[in-house]
Amino acid sequence: MRITVTRAIELTVAVSVVIISVASLFVAVEQSNVQRRTLQASVLxxxxxxxxxxxxxxxxxxxxxxxxxxxxxxxxxxxxxxxxxxxxxxxxxxxxxxxxxxxxxxxxxxxxxxxxxxxxxxxxxxxxxxxxxxxxxxxxxxxxxxxxxxxxxxxxxxxxxxxxxxxxxxxxxxxxxxxxxxxxxxxxxxxxxxxxxxxxxxxxxxxx
Known part of the structure; x- marks a missing residue:
């Protein structure tokens, strides 16, 4: 089955969205860990x-x-x-x-x-x-x-x-x-x- 140019673009965009979402989640988790460590250090x-x-x-x-x-x-x-x-x-x-x-x-x-x-x-x-x-x-x-x-x-x-x-x-x-x-x-x-x-x-x- 041939993939049209439009379909290829849609797949690329979808994959990009997934990658960005995963990266954003990773950044959010890391920021949360940093904030927690900062709070812990502030009351050590x-x-x-x-x-x-x-x-x-x-x-x-x-x-x-x-x-x-x-x-x-x-x-x-x-x-x-x-x-x-x-x-x-x-x-x-x-x-x-x-x-x-x-x-x-x-x-x-x-x-x-x-x-x-x-x-x-x-x-x-x-x-x-x-x-x-x-x-x-x-x-x-x-x-x-x-x-x-x-x-x-x-x-x-x-x-x-x-x-x-x-x-x-x-x-x-x-x-x-x-x-x-x-x-x-x-x-x-x-x-x-x-x-x-x-x-x-x-x-x-x-x-x-």
Whole structure:
């Protein structure tokens, strides 16, 4: 069958229309991806962890564990875990009993030693919430504050403070957080790594 000139032109036009349509669709999809990446970048959160032993504005010795959102978008912290010596820190008293009481205290008495120190006012910790919290851009939260006890009137607490000041450098942290677009990251310190994850870990109930 012979194809007339008119028919050939019609076929050429039809094929051209299809090609243009496909190209337009490709461009639209690519533009949509670019716009989405731009929006994601415009609200990117970055949670950082730090620890210190002195507050310069207050001129006060105080151990702190701090989390800061240094990004440009809000962050929801869905999981946070402090660890030391390969073990998670789930109870402050148990952690101090492991790390920071005098070696002369027998292992079976270390936890009661810490409880007595708290009860007798030798030392005190202040806590704030991190897990389950929304961090605004540039928001800074002191998760733990331990003011230095007086060496004369609180010698037991002062000794624990000094030991904890050395120990804090060996602590490790995992923190998982998400953006408003449900993009999530797992950050690890002191490694200073940050990797995207499909979802954050779910902490098992304490009674299980």
């Amino acid at each position: 959160p970055v949670i950082q962890y730090s620890t210190g032993n002195y507050n310069l504005p207050l001129e006060e010795w105080r151990l702190t564990v701090r989390f800061t959102n240094t990004g440009i978008g809000p962050a929801e912290v869905r999981y946070m875990q402090l660890s030391w010596d390969g073990e998670p820190i789930n109870d402050t008293s148990e952690f101090i009993a492991r790390c920071c009481v005098p070696d002369t205290i027998p292992e079976a008495e270390r936890l009661s030693f810490v409880h007595n120190a708290f009860r007798d006012g030798q030392m005190a910790f202040l806590f704030d919430s991190v897990e389950g919290r929304f961090f605004a851009p540039q928001e800074d939260v002191e998760y733990i504050v331990f003011r230095q006890p007086d060496p004369d009137t609180q010698p037991i607490g002062y000794g624990v403070w000094q030991e904890l000041d050395r120990t804090r450098h060996d602590m490790s942290v995992e923190v998982c957080y998400c953006s408003v677009f449900e993009d999530c990251w797992m950050a690890r310190f002191p490694e200073q790594t940050r990797e995207p994850v499909a979802m954050c870990p779910v902490r098992a109930p304490e009674n299980e």
